[in-house]
Amino acid sequence: xxTQLKELNRVLGGGVVxxxxxxxxxxxxxxxxxxxxQVSGQLxxxxxxxxxxxxESATQVKLRADRLGVGHDEFYLYPETxxxxxxxxxxxxxxxxxxxxxxxxxxxxxxxxxxxxxxxxREVTADLLQIAKTNNISIFxxxxxxxxxxIAGPKIxxxxxxxxxxxxxxxHYKYRILRAVKNRFGATNELGIFEMxxxxxxxxxxxxxxFLEERLAGATGSAIVVALEGSRPILVELQALVTPTxxxxxxxxxxGLDRNRVSLIMAVLEKRANLxxxxxxxxxxxxxxxxxxxxxxxxAIAIAIASSxxxxxxxxxxxxxxxxxxxxxxxxxxxxxxxxxxxxxLGFKRAIVPKNNLNGITKPRDxxxxxxxTLSEALKIALG
Numbered sequence: 001x002x003t004q005l006k007e008l009n010r011v012l013g014g015g016v017v018x019x020x021x022x023x024x025x026x027x028x029x030x031x032x033x034x035x036x037x038q039v040s041g042q043l044x045x046x047x048x049x050x051x052x053x054x055x056e057s058a059t060q061v062k063l064r065a066d067r068l069g070v071g072h073d074e075f076y077l078y079p080e081t082x083x084x085x086x087x088x089x090x091x092x093x094x095x096x097x098x099x100x101x102x103x104x105x106x107x108x109x110x111x112x113x114x115x116x117x118x119x120x121x122r123e124v125t126a127d128l129l130q131i132a133k134t135n136n137i138s139i140f141x142x143x144x145x146x147x148x149x150x151i152a153g154p155k156i157x158x159x160x161x162x163x164x165x166x167x168x169x170x171x172h173y174k175y176r177i178l179r180a181v182k183n184r185f186g187a188t189n190e191l192g193i194f195e196m197x198x199x200x201x202x203x204x205x206x207x208x209x210x211f212l213e214e215r216l217a218g219a220t221g222s223a224i225v226v227a228l229e230g231s232r233p234i235l236v237e238l239q240a241l242v243t244p245t246x247x248x249x250x251x252x253x254x255x256g257l258d259r260n261r262v263s264l265i266m267a268v269l270e271k272r273a274n275l276x277x278x279x280x281x282x283x284x285x286x287x288x289x290x291x292x293x294x295x296x297x298x299x300a301i302a303i304a305i306a307s308s309x310x311x312x313x314x315x316x317x318x319x320x321x322x323x324x325x326x327x328x329x330x331x332x333x334x335x336x337x338x339x340x341x342x343x344x345x346l347g348f349k350r351a352i353v354p355k356n357n358l359n360g361i362t363k364p365r366d367x368x369x370x371x372x373x374t375l376s377e378a379l380k381i382a383l384g
Contacts, residue, residue, distance in 0.1 A: 001015050001016045001017075001018065001043070001046055001047075001138070002014065002015035002016075003015060003016065003039055003042050003043065004042045005038070005039065005042070005192075005194075005201075005203055006203060006205075007178065007192030007193060007194060007203040007204070008035075008039065008178065008192055008203075010190055010192055010230075010232075011165060011178050011179070011180045011183075011186075011190045011191070011192040012163065012165075012180070012183070012185070012186060013163075013180075013183050013185040013186015013187065013190075014185070014186060016043065016097070016138050017138065017162070017185050018096075018136050018137075018138055019132055019133055019135075019136040019137065019138065020132065020138050020139075020162045020163065020184075020185065021128065021129055021132045021138075021139045021141065021160070021161040021162050021163070022138070022139070022140045022141070022161065022162065022163045022164075022165065023103075023141045023143050023151065023157065023158065023161040023163065023164045023165070024036065024140060024141070024142055024143065024165045024166075024167060025142075025143040025144070025145050025150075025151040025164070025165070025166050025167070026145060026166060026167030026168065027145060027149075027168075028144075030167050030168070030169060030176065031167060031169075031176055031194075031196055031201060032101075032102075032142050032167050033055075033056075033061075033064070033101055033142065034064070034068065034196075034200055034201060035167065035178075035194075035201055036051075036099050036101065036140055036142065037051070037061070037064060037065055037068060037070055037200075038068055038070060038200050038201060039140075040070070040075060040097065040099055041065070041068070041069075041070030041071065041072060041075060043096070043097045044072035044073075044074045044075040045072065045074075046096070047074065047095070047096030047097060048074045048076070048093065048094070048095040048096050048097070049072075049074060049075045049076065049095055049096070049097045049098075049099070050076045050078060050089065050090065050093055050095040050097070050098045050099070051075065051076065051077050051078065051098075051099045051101070052078050052079075052080060052086055052089075052098065052099065052100050052101065052106075053077065053078070053079050053101050054079075054080070054081040054100075054101065054102060054105030054106055055101060055102060055105055056079070056101075057079055058077050058079045061077055061079075062077070067198070067199070067200075068199060068200040069199065069200075076093060076095070081105050081106055081107050081115070082107055082109060083106055083107060083108050083109070083124055083127055084109055086106070087127070090131060090135075090137070094135075095137060096137060096138065097137065097138045097139075097140070098128075098131075098132075098137055098138070098139045099139075099140045099142075100128065100139065100140070100141045100142065101142045102141070102142035102143060102144060103121055103124055103125060103128075103141045103142065103143055103153070103157075104116045104121060104143070104144050104152060104153065106120070106124040107120060107124075108120060108123045108124055108127065110123075111123055116152075118153060118154050121152075121153040121154065121157060122153075122154055122156060122157070125141070125156075125157055125160050125161070126160065128141065129160055129161070141161070143157065151164070158182060161182075162183070162184045162185065163180065163182060163183045163184065163185065164180070164181050164182040164183075165178055165179065165180055165181070166178070166179045166181055168291070169196075169289060173288075173289050174195050174196050174197070175193060175194070175195055175196070175204070175210065175288070175289065176193070176194045176195070176196055176201065177191060177192070177193055177194075177290065177291075178191070178192040178193075178194065179191055179192075180230075187230050187231060188230075189229065189230045190229070190230030190231065190232070191229035191230055191232055191234075193207040193210075207234055208233075208234055208235035208236075208342065208346055209346070210288060211234065211235060211236045211237060211287060211288040211290060212224070212235055212236075212237055212346070214287070215237050215287075215316070217316060218313055218316075219313060220307050220308055220310075220311050220312060220313045221239055221240040221241055221242070221304055221305075221307050221308030222237055222238070222239050222240075222304060222307065222313070222314070223237075223238050223240075223300040223301075223303040223304040223307065223314055223318075223320050223382075224236070224237055224238075224300065224318065224319045224320065224348070225238055225292075225296070225297045225299075225300035225301075225319065225320055225321065226296075226319055226321050226339035226340075226342055226343050226351075227292050227294060227296065227297055228294060228296065228333075228335055228338070228339065231338075233335070233338050233339045233341075233342035234290070234342075235319065235342060235343065235346055235348075236286050236287065236288065236290055236292060237286075237287040238257070238284065238285075238286055238287070238292075238297065238300045238301055238304045239284065239285050239286075239287055239304060240282060240283070240284045240301070240304035240305045240307070240308045241282070241283040241284075241308055242277070242280045242281070242282050242283075242305060242308040242309045243280065243281050243283075244279060244280060244281070245279055245280060245281045246281075250277075250278060250279060250280055250281050250282070251281040251282070251283075252266070252281075252282050253281075253282070253283045253284070254283075254284045254285070255284070255285040255286070256285055256286030256289065256290055256291050256292060257284055257285070257286055257291075257292060257293075257297070257301065258293055261293075261298070261301070262282065262284050262301060264326075265298055265301050265302050265305070265324060266282060266305060268302070268324055268325075268326060268328055268375065269302055269305060269306065269375070271328075272327070272328030272374075272375055272376065273302075273306070273328070273375055273376050273379055275305075275306060275309055277305075277309070280309065282305060284301065284304070284305070294333075295323035295331070295333060296321050296322060296323055296333035296334070296339075298322060298323050298324040299320045299321060299322035299323070299324060299330060299352070299375075299378060300319075300320040300321075302324060302375060302378070302379070303320050303378065303379070303382050303383070306379050306382075306383060307382075307383060310383060312383045312384070314382045314383060315349075315350065315382075317347075317348050317349035317350060318348065318349075318350045318351070318352060318382060319343045319348045319350075319351045319352070320351075320378070320382070321333060321336065321339055321351065321352070321353045321354070321357075322352070322353060322354045322357075322372070322378070323354070324375055328374050328375045328376065329373060329374055329375075330354045330355070330372050330373060330374060330375060330377075330378060331354055331356070332354040332356040332357040333354065333357065336353060336354075336357040336361060337361050337362060337364075339351075340353075340363070340364050340367065340369065341364055343367060344364045344365075344366060344367040348367060349366075349367060349368060350367065350368040350369075350370060351367055351368070351369050351370070352370045352372055352378055352381060352382060353369060353370070353371060353372070354371065354372065354373075355371035355372060355373045356371075356373075357371070358371045
């Protein structure tokens with residue numbers, strides 16, 4: 001069952017599967033309830049929806065629904081936390097879709113432990129799972145997250161459901177990222193990008209333009225990478241600032257990138273490309289608040305660090321793709337053709353890629369493709 005949000009359909013693996021159970025986690029105020037309210041309004045056009053709210057009153061939800069323009073005769077709202085009453089309501093109403101907002105507020109009366117405790121959450125989820133599979137009802141569950149960003153409650157919660165989605169983003173930014181970390185019906189690590197507005201969440205069809213729109217011309221310490229999130233190539237600007245350290249130990253700070261990966265690449269640059277970085281502080285970030293964690297971003301990180309270190313800009317029309325090995329070699333990466341097409345689409349003129357990736361691929365026109373075998377070679381081409 002496809003929703004009107006194509007980004008959500010992609011992350012779910014094509015749409016909502018009947019009888020499936022989807023768990024959505026995210027920080028407070030990030031937009032989980034807004035997303036599910038919008039989706040419920042769309043699904044109500046195809047079947048009956050029961051929206052169970054344990055955190056807000058019916059009036060509060062109705063006010064938000066009016067603001068989002070959500071409303072339908074087949075969309076039922078039920079403020080309740082008692083699972084016995086909720087099960088009775090599901091039996092009598094026989095909905096096609098159920099939303100539980102949130103699982104931490106639901107209570108099994110037979111269990112004496114407090115609401116939100118591990119045993120309560122486990123029993124509530126087991127009950128809902130049985131309802132979903134027996135009656136072929138699609139159930140969405142909202143889960144709170146801990147300080148570390150993991151879904152609160154036992155890890156068994158994630159094992160029981162069919163799909164686990166994380167709704168990410170900084171509440172200070174208007175963009176939100178919906179990421180699948182488990183999916184029995186589609187690929188994991190797919191990504192959907194939304195923009196939060198007064199009228200709700202709007203999907204972003206071309207996220208690469210967002211992540212590049214504020215790039216400064218002629219700035220040093222900047223490199224563009226074509227990262228792969230699931231099946232989607234995204235162009236992101238990686239920024240590095242390398243400055244002499246004031247204290248004894250050099251600082252290594254990374255936002256949106258793995259700090260260990262940054263330290264590893266800096267060690268390779270020092271050993272294989274003769275950059276003296278041990279007495280330099282390094283600050284790196286992936287612009288736009290996106291989190292990147294794949295080997296193909298290594299080369300762009302290295303170019304950004306070297307660009308800042310030498311205070312030389314890389315060409316603004318260049319993109320960098322490649323994994324770096326500890327011996328200084330540039331290793332091949334997955335889906336090079338898809339990445340190059342995306343770079344060409346956004347007007348980039350040159351791509352510096354691993355040499356071994358060029359065997360037997362169809363090269364797109366209007367973009368120069370340079371194959372490199374070593375990090376030193378890539379630095380020479382990029383920074384001259």
